[in-house]
Amino acid sequence: MKKRMILDTAMLMTFLLLLDYRFVHNRGHEILGILFLLLALLHTKWNLSWYKSLHRGRWTKQRIFSILVNGVFILSFLTVMASGLLISRTVFPFHPHLSFWVNGLHQAVGYLMLIALGLHLGLHWQTILPRMQKGLSLRPSKALSWMNRLLMILIVLSGIYFSFDAHIGNRLLLLSARGSAFNSPGWFLFSRLMMIGLYASLAYYGQKLLSRK
């Protein structure tokens, strides 16, 4: 469990850092992208049982939802990686005349991946939260459960705010997006984390709703 938590956290940190293109520049972005790919390969190895059991078991609404979410996430990941390698300037600079649309595809699907990553995490919120509380030596209590609720509300509200601030809709559709007031590296990381938190909460409550009889 501990090694999974370390790997998941390392992947999340790598993802957040590589998104800040202005801060890490092209070289940093590409190297972090390759690092993310390597970590994701290990993560896939540790979760191979999920792929193997895909054709087994009952097709409940909850299961269809989680397969759809993971499917979109994995597809967006593969598209971002393939297009990233094609437009690479520093790590694999062999395609200088590639058409403009591969660039656009890479950027738009990069943002789709941020949303899908949030949803992917939300599917596991129920196991992540106790792991985090154990890590922080917090004992389950009424006060803690109220704190969790309050924190969730704050994450959702700031996730909505930062999604508008980042013009995520425009970015997905490759329309022009004005710069944000929160573009220092610290604010950038925080805003992307809150956005991931918002989409995670959507998947978490979506799954809860679907499991109701």
Ligand code: HEM
């Ligand atoms: C920041 C990146 C990611 C985070 C934080 C993350 C988090 C998690 C967590 C917490 C789990 C539960 C089991 C475990 O901890 O290993 C999990 C399962 C899984 N992850 Fe990821 N993941 C990430 C990226 C990826 C990527 C890139 C892929 C695919 C290429 C992927 C595919 C899967 C699969 C197939 C499972 C098992 C299916 C499931 O239970 O939903 N994940 N992930």
Ligand code: HEM
């Ligand atoms: C999880 C992996 C990745 C994600 C989510 C991602 C996402 C993005 C995003 C959102 C941008 C636009 C940045 C901005 O202007 O603010 C971008 C640009 C770029 N990415 Fe990635 N990327 C990933 C991996 C890679 C990899 C592995 C490579 C190459 C080895 C790569 C090469 C590039 C290049 C060359 C640009 C600049 C495109 C331009 O200026 O028009 N990316 N990426």
